Amino acid sequence: DAGVIQSPRHEVTEMGQEVTLRCKPISGHDYLFWYRQTMMRGLELLIYFNNNVPIDDSGMPEDRFSAKMPNASFSTLKIQPSEPRDSAVYFCASSLDYVRQARGPDTQYFGPGTRLTVL
């Protein structure tokens, strides 16, 4: 398997522009997560989906951020309008669901990340 795929790997944009980050999870995984990593705040969970349905978006910083998962193999994280403080590395991760089988949480597999710079 190719692992979690993210695009673009690097994005430089100007303040006020719309930014769309893309993620393709590992085939067959049930969960998809979006994280943001900054020096100041470390790794933060923004939102996660289970079977394409958003379960918890309490980490989304503000209304400028939105995420969708139209199908099991694709998700987007959109920032509109972007601001310099949004500059960070955004990671997508996916995992299987073993809860029903009482095997505990499965590993989250992370993508390579998108480094976003907003000027």
Add this chain to the structure above:
Amino acid sequence: AQSVSQHNHHVILSEAASLELGCNYSYGGTVNLFWYVQYPGQHLQLLLKYFSGDPLVKGIKGFEAEFIKSKFSFNLRKPSVQWSDTAEYFCAGSAGGTSYGKLTFGQGTILTVHP
């Protein structure tokens, strides 16, 4: 509130030295604990995880961690580090039930190993 904290921001060691990175958690009820590593320029990879059973967990690349419930700790250890272990290490936790999958990460510890 659920939280994970790591004691050290930056640890510097020489090759062959022993390593112990501290991690403490604050969770009510069942907790699942993880250590992830991020090598320079790469994405996060799982080193090891604990959710039940033997509190001493062995992971990849010679790493191990011990879950000590009475101390709310999950410290990462390696008896002899190598230059290639230079990376940032993250402790993370999640609770079962409705919070499944929601990982909370510690601040991270940068490990620098000198040859």
